[in-house]
Amino acid sequence: MAADKVLIIGSNGQIGLELAENLRKVYGENNVVCSDVRMLENQIAPFELLDILDVQRLHEIVKKHQITQVYLLAALLSATAEKNPKFAWELNMNGLFHVLDMAKEGIIKKIYWPSSIAVFGPTTPRVHTPQYTIMEPNTIYGISKQAGERYSEYYHQKYGVDVRSIRYPGLIGWKSAPGGGTTDYAVHIYHEALKHQKYECFLSAETTLPMMYMEDAIRATIDLMEAPAEKVKIRSAYNVAGISFNPEEIAASIRKHIPNFSISYQPDFRQAIADSWPQSIDDTRAREDWGWQPKYDLDKMTAVMLENIK
Numbered sequence: 001m002a003a004d005k006v007l008i009i010g011s012n013g014q015i016g017l018e019l020a021e022n023l024r025k026v027y028g029e030n031n032v033v034c035s036d037v038r039m040l041e042n043q044i045a046p047f048e049l050l051d052i053l054d055v056q057r058l059h060e061i062v063k064k065h066q067i068t069q070v071y072l073l074a075a076l077l078s079a080t081a082e083k084n085p086k087f088a089w090e091l092n093m094n095g096l097f098h099v100l101d102m103a104k105e106g107i108i109k110k111i112y113w114p115s116s117i118a119v120f121g122p123t124t125p126r127v128h129t130p131q132y133t134i135m136e137p138n139t140i141y142g143i144s145k146q147a148g149e150r151y152s153e154y155y156h157q158k159y160g161v162d163v164r165s166i167r168y169p170g171l172i173g174w175k176s177a178p179g180g181g182t183t184d185y186a187v188h189i190y191h192e193a194l195k196h197q198k199y200e201c202f203l204s205a206e207t208t209l210p211m212m213y214m215e216d217a218i219r220a221t222i223d224l225m226e227a228p229a230e231k232v233k234i235r236s237a238y239n240v241a242g243i244s245f246n247p248e249e250i251a252a253s254i255r256k257h258i259p260n261f262s263i264s265y266q267p268d269f270r271q272a273i274a275d276s277w278p279q280s281i282d283d284t285r286a287r288e289d290w291g292w293q294p295k296y297d298l299d300k301m302t303a304v305m306l307e308n309i310k
Helices: 014-027 055-065 078-083 085-104 140-159 182-196 214-226 247-255 270-275 284-290 298-309
Strands: 006-009 032-036 047-049 069-072 110-112 162-164 166-168 170-172 198-201 209-213 243-245 262-265
Touching: 006 014, 006 055, 014 032, 014 069, 014 214, 032 055, 047 055, 055 085, 069 085, 078 085, 078 140, 078 182, 078 270, 085 110, 085 140, 085 162, 110 214, 140 162, 166 214, 170 182, 170 214, 182 198, 182 209, 182 247, 182 270, 182 298, 209 214, 209 298, 214 284, 243 247, 243 298, 247 262, 247 298
Parallel strands: 006 032, 006 069, 032 047, 069 110, 110 162, 170 209, 198 262
Antiparallel strands: 209 243
16 A cells, blocks of 8 residues: 655644754655745755646645645744735635545545634633533624534534544744744743743733644544544534643742743733633543543643743
């Protein structure tokens, strides 16, 4: 049987860079093709320039490289999407349709498409948010992700498309810059702690949000994609949890390494977004169905972040 060939769309983002590195270890250097709307200075081949809204170009790349699996990461994130809602909807939804339709036609075998805790809204139970619950998102990012979940499930039920998804919490990693999300303070704070020993946070001190260290998120993604199809029982998107904390708690964790670190608060428009999201996530289904288990807590993550950014 021929080896799986993987295409990552939106490979230069926060998730894509680390996902590519890890998928190359699984499938081999030449079997993972990266693509994005721009090329990085130190871009690793094979790489293709691709705007996901250009469906003809997408088909050319899939055919050229005989792609069997697609990881669709291209999207406008929460805070950025609010500034351009119509384009965010077009990018986030049409990109997904292009890939779902290719799978429906049998051109590709398997799709990974990330959802987000942004699918939840102000009416959602905020503590241990269940897998199935009231959603009612109030950001364009959340609305597009919820619609994407429904379409993914629809394509699986109607056409047998093998699509898999995780509702990512805030993702924290040191290898790339934040991408315009509401949870990005939890990446930025480590950089500022090392540079200036102080940080002004755009969320209030007690804003608790679900987060995850990037290494855990990448492992969850690959584990879900590698799981036998019969174990993947949810085709909208799985709740997956890592750590929940607020800015005051992350500051306290940083002070164990940088005692003089200080934090101040100047909440902006992102506060309202954060206030509509869960504080903690119930991920029982992911644990039961395909064996999900996080490895990082807050202090372990802080130590690794500070060490590597330094």
